[in-house]
Amino acid sequence: xxxxxxxxxxxxxxxxxxxxxxxxxxxxxxxxxxxxxxxxxxxxxxxxxxxxxxxxxxxxxxxxxxxxxxxxxxxxxxxxxxxxxxxxxxxxxxxxxxxxxxxxxxxxxxxxxxxxxxxxxxxxxxxxxxxxxxxxxxxxxxxxxxxxxxxxxxxxxxxxxxxxxxxxxxxxxxxxxxxxxxxxxxxxxxxxxxxxxxxxxxxxxxxxxxxxxxxxxxxxxxxxxxxxxxxxxxxxxxxxxxxxxxxxxxxxxxxxxxxxxxxxxxxxxxxxxxxxxxxxxxxxxxxxxxxxxxxxxxxxxxxxxxxxxxxxxxxxxxxxxxxxxxxxxxxxxxxxxxxxxxxxxxxxxxxxxxxxxxxxxxxxxxxxxxxxxxxxxxxxxxxxxxxxxxxxxxxxxxxxxxxxxxxxxxxxxxxxxxxxxxxxxxxxxxxxxxxxxxxxxxxxxxxxxxxxxxxxxxxxxxxxxxxxxxxxxxxxxxxxxxxxxxxxxxxxxxxxxxxxxxxxxxxxxxxxxxxxxxxxxxxxxxxxxxxxxxxxxxxxxxxxxxxxxxxxxxxxxxxxxx
Amino acid sequence: xxxxxxxxxxxxxxxxxxxxxxxxxxxxxxxxxxxxxxxxxxxxxxxxxxxxxxxxxxxxxxxxxxxxxxxxxxxxxxxxxxxxxxxxxxxxxxxxxxxxxxxxxxxxxxxxxxxxxxxxxxxxxxxxxxxxxxxxxxxxxxxxxxxxxxxxxxxxxxxxxxxxxxxxxxxxxxxxxxxxxxxxxxxxxxxxxxx
Numbered sequence: 028x029x030x031x032x033x034x035x036x037x038x039x040x041x042x043x044x045x046x047x048x049x050x051x052x053x054x055x056x057x058x059x060x061x062x063x064x065x066x067x068x069x070x071x072x073x074x075x076x077x078x079x080x081x082x083x084x085x086x087x088x089x090x091x092x093x094x095x096x097x098x099x100x101x102x103x104x105x106x107x108x109x110x111x112x113x114x115x116x117x118x119x120x121x122x123x124x125x126x127x128x129x130x131x132x133x134x135x136x137x138x139x140x141x142x143x144x145x146x147x148x149x150x151x152x153x154x155x156x157x158x159x160x161x162x163x164x165x166x167x168x169x170x171x172x173x174x175x176x177x178x179x180x181x182x183x184x185x186x187x188x189x190x191x192x193x194x195x196x197x198x199x200x201x202x203x204x205x206x207x208x209x210x211x212x213x214x215x216x217x218x219x220x221x222x223x224x225x226x227x228x229x230x231x232x233x234x235x236x237x238x239x240x241x242x243x244x245x246x247x248x249x250x251x252x253x254x255x256x257x258x259x260x261x262x263x264x265x266x267x268x269x270x271x272x273x274x275x276x277x278x279x280x281x282x283x284x285x286x287x288x289x290x291x292x293x294x295x296x297x298x299x300x301x302x303x304x305x306x307x308x309x310x311x312x313x314x315x316x317x318x319x320x321x322x323x324x325x326x327x328x329x330x331x332x333x334x335x336x337x338x339x340x341x342x343x344x345x346x347x348x349x350x351x352x353x354x355x356x357x358x359x360x361x362x363x364x365x366x367x368x369x370x371x372x373x374x375x376x377x378x379x380x381x382x383x384x385x386x387x388x389x390x391x392x393x394x395x396x397x398x399x400x401x402x403x404x405x406x407x408x409x410x411x412x413x414x415x416x417x418x419x420x421x422x423x424x425x426x427x428x429x430x431x432x433x434x435x436x437x438x439x440x441x442x443x444x445x446x447x448x449x450x451x452x453x454x455x456x457x458x459x460x461x462x463x464x465x466x467x468x469x470x471x472x473x474x475x476x477x478x479x480x481x482x483x484x485x486x487x488x489x490x491x492x493x494x495x496x497x498x499x500x501x502x503x504x505x506x507x508x509x510x511x512x513x514x515x516x517x518x519x520x521x522x523x524x525x526x527x528x529x530x531x532x533x534x535x536x537x538x539x540x541x542x543x544x545x546x547x548x549x550x551x552x553x554x555x556x557x558x559x560x561x562x563x564x565x566x567x568x569x570x571x572x573x574x575x576x577x578x579x580x581x582x583x584x585x586x587x588x589x
Numbered sequence: 590x591x592x593x594x595x596x597x598x599x600x601x602x603x604x605x606x607x608x609x610x611x612x613x614x615x616x617x618x619x620x621x622x623x624x625x626x627x628x629x630x631x632x633x634x635x636x637x638x639x640x641x642x643x644x645x646x647x648x649x650x651x652x653x654x655x656x657x658x659x660x661x662x663x664x665x666x667x668x669x670x671x672x673x674x675x676x677x678x679x680x681x682x683x684x685x686x687x688x689x690x691x692x693x694x695x696x697x698x699x700x701x702x703x704x705x706x707x708x709x710x711x712x713x714x715x716x717x718x719x720x721x722x723x724x725x726x727x728x729x730x731x732x733x734x735x736x737x738x739x740x741x742x743x744x745x746x747x748x749x750x751x752x753x754x755x756x757x758x759x760x761x762x763x764x765x766x767x768x769x770x771x772x773x774x775x776x777x778x779x780x781x782x783x784x
Binding site for chain 1: 591592593594595596597598599600602603604607608609611612615616618619620622623626627628629630631637638639640641643644646647648649650653657660665666667668669670671672673674675676677678679682683686687690705706707708709710711712713714715716717718719720721722723724725726727728729731757759760763764765766767768772775776779
């Protein structure tokens with residue numbers, strides 16, 4: 028286990044060392060007044076919507092209209108791919124239920140996949156449909172966070188939150204695209220495929236035929252990881268060697284999952300002029316991440332009851348990883364798969380490098396709880412931090428009740444309107460996840476999707492609706508696609524995206540109008556360890572308590588029965 | 590309406606730049622800088638593509654090292670990868686582990702006197718994540734080495750040397766886990782000759 032922990036410590040150190048300068052760079056990108064030549068040309072091309080300051084309603088409208096229009100475009104592309112070019116393997120149209128679910132999934136930065144990519148999606152659909160959304164849906168989330176941060180830092184001097192189109196352009200051109208190019212080159216050097224030639228058929232050593240799926244996938248893999256997307260070209264996602272061939276490619280891919288989210292905490296602190304406060308948030312997110320790995324790694328290394336009772340050798344040594352190797356790859360072993368499962372659900376990534384359905388009860392509960400907390404640790408690009416803001420407001424409200432003062436945050440008074448919005452933002456998604464799970468467990472059409480029997484089947488269902496409601500996209504992948512599950516899931520992803528997004532923007536708009544109150548002796552400080560502990564408690568008490576009864580029906584029962 | 594007009598233009602621009610320009614440029618670069626990797630790390634023997642060093646393929650002959658179990662349909666389907674999705678307490682998993690372990694005991698037992706189920710490393714009996722995991726653990730390779738050596742009438746030391754040569758250790762000594770590439774190992778064996 029020592030070597031396993033060593034990998035995770037090195038990972039954490041590199042993550043901190045890179046996210047800090049990146050955060051500083053990002054704050055600079057968004058606060059620069061004058062854009063480059065291409066930016067000005069692009070905005071002129073877009074017309075009047077792309078000029079001038081937008082208030083929160085206007086900003087939100089641009090986001091929603093753009094997302095819905097792009098969803099319609101993507102849906103059309105998937106339905107028509109059989110008649111279009113760049114389809115060397117002659118794949119037919121994607122069925123409408125899966126096309127709806129997938130379109131909703133990719134515009135909401137979820138990347139839930141009710142299909143096996145290599146057998147369903149043409150190169151055109153992968154490249155010009157899905158991978159474009161990997162950039163754009165990430166850019167939308169980042170833009171919204173920046174708008175909210177501007178609202179917080181306004182000194183009561185107007186209601187403008189910036190311009191959506193400008194923020195979107197800068198997110199993609201100055202942050203996502205350069206990082207994606209660098210990561211693509213690293214992945215290519217490790218062996219990830221990048222070609223327009225279709226499948227190749229090999230004549231194997233024993234004389235059989237083996238068809239091997241290939242495609243322009245390194246470029247997609249890079250943005251899939253960086254933009255907290257997670258939807259891979261292959262069904263087994265980043266477990267497949269053509270997506271993730273070596274321990275080194277794995278290191279960079281799992282680094283890319285958390286890099287921008289943690290950098291955004293630093294960026295946020297600079298944009299709202301509260302750097303110490305941001306470090307407290309950074310520490311809170313990091314603590315939840317560390318707890319997750321701290322549970323997942325030993326649980327998976329300990330192995331499942333079936334494997335322990337079978338008598339085979341599951342002891343970690345220099346010549347084998349041991350532990351629960353079901354649906355895991357030899358080159359990654361236990362530590363890297365447990366680390367990935369934790370990281371991918373601390374944010375809204377959802378890519379996997381091993382099968383979560385086969386995780387031990389305790390190991391599988393980690394990604395489930397991470398998602399249920401709303402992926403605020405530190406969450407999907409953009410969406411995670413505004414998700415965290417809901418909890419912060421609840422925390423300062425609780426603190427305000429305790430000291431008997433109007434709660435304040437970053438110099439702004441937090442009043443009834445903000446609290447209502449924060450409550451909606453924090454509670455809507457977990458409530459929806461539980462309700463949909465209940466519906467899918469009661470309805471016979473829902474039960475048709477369940478793969479494993481008993482408590483584990485309940486966990487599959489809970490995981491599916493938690494993942495889609497929270498826009499994560501990772502899966503207990505036995506859970507199957509039916510008209511019922513694809514439709515319900517598609518709706519969950521759309522509401523799970525836009526309700527918190529609009530609530531966050533509304534808070535930004537509301538705070539933008541408020542004057543700054545100078546801090547006094549009675550002000551509750553939000554830049555110290557006390558606040559960090561309070562925030563952790565609030566997260567655990569709101570969403571954490573909501574999922575506890577459901578956890579007892581799923582992983583806890585399963586863990587206790589064996 | 591203004592937002593819709595802007596959206597339509599943005600969709601066209603982003604699809605062109607990110608959906609075509611970016612992957613096309615990356616593919617151009619890849620085909621120049623890393624052509625072997627970019628096309629799937631294909632392994633060619635006597636002018637024929639025999640597989641990819643990144644994908645497991647079926648080996649059933651006792652002359653060869655065998656791969657990990659695969660949950661794809663058919664096994665080692667590199668055109669449709671999949672997990673087994675067998676839950677940790679699933680009876681189906683228990684049965685699969687038992688069946689696989691029995692098969693290994695039967696196959697390797699005659700060459701390894703005193704072999705018991707406790708000597709079988711876990712990766713040998715459970716499905717991999719991709720279904721085409723190209724690696725087995727050094728422990729599983731060691732378990733198979735006596736059989737391969739005996740069937741091919743090779744000294745055990747020769748086979749063990751080949752295993753070492755086809756083992757990728759932990760990167761920088763600590764990253765990931767050691768793995769033995771089965772296809773490359775078997776091709777190296779065939780190259781050696783023997784019957």
